Amino acid sequence: MICDQCGERSASVIVKQQQQGQMVERNLCHICAAENHSINIAFEQDPLAIHQLLSNWFPNAQASINPVRKEIATCPSCGFTFSKFLRIGKFGCASCYDAFSPQLNEIFKRFHNGNIEHTGKIPASYGTTLKIKKEIEELRKQMQISIQGEHFEEAARLRDEVKVLSAKLEGGIQDGS
Amino acid sequence: MAVERFLQPHASSWMANDGKNVDIAMSTRVRLARNLNNFKFPYAFTEDEALKVDKEISSVLLDKGNELDYTFSHISIEELAELQKEILVEKHLISPYLINSHHSGSVLLSDNEELSIMVNEEDHLRIQSLQSGFQLQQAYKIANELDSLLEKNLSYAFHEKHGYLTSCPTNVGTGMRASVMLHLPALTMSHQIQRIIPAISRLGMVVRGIYGEGSEALGNVYQISNQLTLGKSEYEILQDLENMTEQIIQQERKAREAIALNSPVVLEDRIYRSLGVLTHSRLLTTEEAATCLSDVRLGIDLKMIQDVDMSILNELMIFMQPAFLQQYADKPLQPKERDFARAKLFRERLNKNGINSEGEDLA
Numbered sequence: 001m002i003c004d005q006c007g008e009r010s011a012s013v014i015v016k017q018q019q020q021g022q023m024v025e026r027n028l029c030h031i032c033a034a035e036n037h038s039i040n041i042a043f044e045q046d047p048l049a050i051h052q053l054l055s056n057w058f059p060n061a062q063a064s065i066n067p068v069r070k071e072i073a074t075c076p077s078c079g080f081t082f083s084k085f086l087r088i089g090k091f092g093c094a095s096c097y098d099a100f101s102p103q104l105n106e107i108f109k110r111f112h113n114g115n116i117e118h119t120g121k122i123p124a125s126y127g128t129t130l131k132i133k134k135e136i137e138e139l140r141k142q143m144q145i146s147i148q149g150e151h152f153e154e155a156a157r158l159r160d161e162v163k164v165l166s167a168k169l170e171g172g173i174q175d176g177s
Numbered sequence: 178m179a180v181e182r183f184l185q186p187h188a189s190s191w192m193a194n195d196g197k198n199v200d201i202a203m204s205t206r207v208r209l210a211r212n213l214n215n216f217k218f219p220y221a222f223t224e225d226e227a228l229k230v231d232k233e234i235s236s237v238l239l240d241k242g243n244e245l246d247y248t249f250s251h252i253s254i255e256e257l258a259e260l261q262k263e264i265l266v267e268k269h270l271i272s273p274y275l276i277n278s279h280h281s282g283s284v285l286l287s288d289n290e291e292l293s294i295m296v297n298e299e300d301h302l303r304i305q306s307l308q309s310g311f312q313l314q315q316a317y318k319i320a321n322e323l324d325s326l327l328e329k330n331l332s333y334a335f336h337e338k339h340g341y342l343t344s345c346p347t348n349v350g351t352g353m354r355a356s357v358m359l360h361l362p363a364l365t366m367s368h369q370i371q372r373i374i375p376a377i378s379r380l381g382m383v384v385r386g387i388y389g390e391g392s393e394a395l396g397n398v399y400q401i402s403n404q405l406t407l408g409k410s411e412y413e414i415l416q417d418l419e420n421m422t423e424q425i426i427q428q429e430r431k432a433r434e435a436i437a438l439n440s441p442v443v444l445e446d447r448i449y450r451s452l453g454v455l456t457h458s459r460l461l462t463t464e465e466a467a468t469c470l471s472d473v474r475l476g477i478d479l480k481m482i483q484d485v486d487m488s489i490l491n492e493l494m495i496f497m498q499p500a501f502l503q504q505y506a507d508k509p510l511q512p513k514e515r516d517f518a519r520a521k522l523f524r525e526r527l528n529k530n531g532i533n534s535e536g537e538d539l540a
C-alpha cells in the first residue's frame with residue numbers, strides 16, 4: 001500500500017482523524033506520519049513516538065492480528081500485558097520478548113525495514129559456538145566488501161581469519177562438548 | 178564532590194576541533210543500549226532493583242575501568258542540584274530522560290568526558306562514546322571495548338534471534354545508535370537539504386536538527402544517525418552511515434564553492450555581520466547566537482575569518498545554553514537576563530583584548 005500523503009513510500013501507519021465530524025482513515029508512511037501534527041507525535045526521546053505508532057498499527061477496534069492472544073498475553077515475569085506494551089511502547093523485561101513473540105516479528109519488521117533478526121555482536125558469555133559461526137558470517141561479508149573495493153590484501157587477511165575460526169569451530173565440535 | 182570537575186566551563190575533548198573533516202562533521206557519537214538479564218527493565222522494576230542494578234554496574238566499572246586506561250567518576254543523579262543536572266545535559270553527558278526518571282540512576286564519566294555510561298535511563302545501561310570530528314570507527318571501538326569488559330563481569334539480556342534486548346523495540350538487536358553532527362550551512366542556504374533528508378530516510382537513516390523543532394535546524398547543525406538496529410551488523414551499520422556522511426560532506430563542499438563563487442560579496446557581508454553581532458551585541462537570543470555562530474564558523478572554514486579560534490565557537494555552542502549561563506552569572510536568570518548574559522559571554526570570549534568586557538555587571 002502506498003502512502004496517502006507523499007504517494008511515494010509504502011504506508012506503514014494507519015492514522016484515524018476527525019475531519020468535519022467524520023472519522024477518516026489515512027494510510028501514511030512512517031515519515032509522513034511523523035510530520036502529521038494532528039497525531040501529535042513528539043520527537044524528544046525516539047525518532048518516532050513509539051507508542052503512538054504502535055497504537056495506530058494495532059488500534060483496539062481492529063484486533064485482526066491474533067485477537068485472543070492480544071488480550072490475554074501477559075508477561076509472567078514483569079506482569080506487562082501486550083496492551084500495556086502497545087500503550088507505552090516499551091517492554092518491561094527480557095521475558096516480554098517471549099511472552100509477546102507471536103506479534104513481535106510484525107512490529108520489528110516495521111521499525112527495521114523488514115528485518116527481524118540480529119546479525120551483529122554476540123556476548124562472549126553467550127555461547128562460543130554461536131559466536132564463532134556469526135563471526136565467520138560477518139567476516140565473509142567484510143571479505144566480499146573488500147574484494148568489491150579491490151582491497152585484496154585486506155580480503156586475504158580476512159580469509160585467514162575465517163580459516164582460523166573455522167578450525168576452532170571444528171575443534172570444538174570434535175571435543176564433543 | 179566528584180561532579181565538580183565536569184561542571185566547569187572547559188571544553189570536553191570531544192568538543193576540541195580536531196579529527197577528520199572537522200570543518201563540516203563536528204562530532205561523532207556511538208551509543209550502546211544494554212540490559213542485565215536478572216532484573217526487570219526500568220519501565221517495570223522497583224526502586225530496590227534500581228539500586229541493585231546501579232550498584233552492580235558501577236562496582237564493575239569502578240573496579241575494572243582502569244583495565245581500559247579509564248578512570249571513572251560515579252555520580253548519583255539524585256545527589257545533584259537541578260542546575261548541575263542541566264549542565265550535564267547541556268554538555269551532552271547525560272540525557273534529559275535520565276534526570277526526569279522516577280528511579281535511582283547514575284552516570285559514570287571518564288575523566289576526559291569521552292565516555293559516559295548512564296545507569297537506569299530507559300535501559301539499565303547506555304554506553305555513550307563521544308569523539309571530535311568524523312570518527313565513527315574510533316567512537317565504536319571505544320564503546321565496544323567497554324561493552325566487552327562489562328559483559329565479562331555482568332550477565333546481559335541477550336536473545337539468539339533478537340540480539341541485545343532493550344526496553345524499546347526500536348533499539349533491539351545491536352542496541353547501537355551511531356550519529357554524526359554536521360554543520361551544513363551551504364546545503365541549508367541553497368535549500369538542497371530538503372531534498373537530501375527524504376533520500377537519507379529512505380535508506381534507513383534519520384536526520385534531525387539539533388536544537389530547533391522547526392523545519393530549519395538551529396545553527397544549521399544536523400544530526401544523522403542509523404535507524405535500523407536489526408538485520409545489519411554493527412560493522413554494516415557504521416559503513417552505511419559513514420558512506421552517507423561522506424557523500425553529504427562532499428555535497429556541502431560543492432554547495433559552499435558554488436555560493437562563494439556566485440555571490441562572494443553577499444556571503445562575505447553576511448559572515449562579517451554575524452561576527453559583528455557576536456562580538457558587539459548587548460542582547461543575544463539563542464536563535465540569533467546559533468545563526469551567527471554558524472555564519473562565523475563558515476567564515477573560518479572559508480578562510481575569510483582568520484583570527485577566531487574554532488574551538489572557542491564549539492565551546493560557546495555549549496556554554497550559551499541556559500544552565501551554563503546561570504552558572505556563569507552565578508544566579509538564576511530570567512529569559513531576558515539570559516540574553517544579556519549570553520551577549521556578555523560572547524563578547525568576553527571573542528574579543529581578545531577585552532575591549533568590551535569591562536565594567537559591566539549582570540543586571
Ligand SMILES: [Zn+2]
Pocket residue numbers: 003004005006007008009028029030031032033
Ligand atoms: Zn508518505
Ligand SMILES: [Zn+2]
Pocket residue numbers: 075076077078079080091092093094095096097
Ligand atoms: Zn516482561
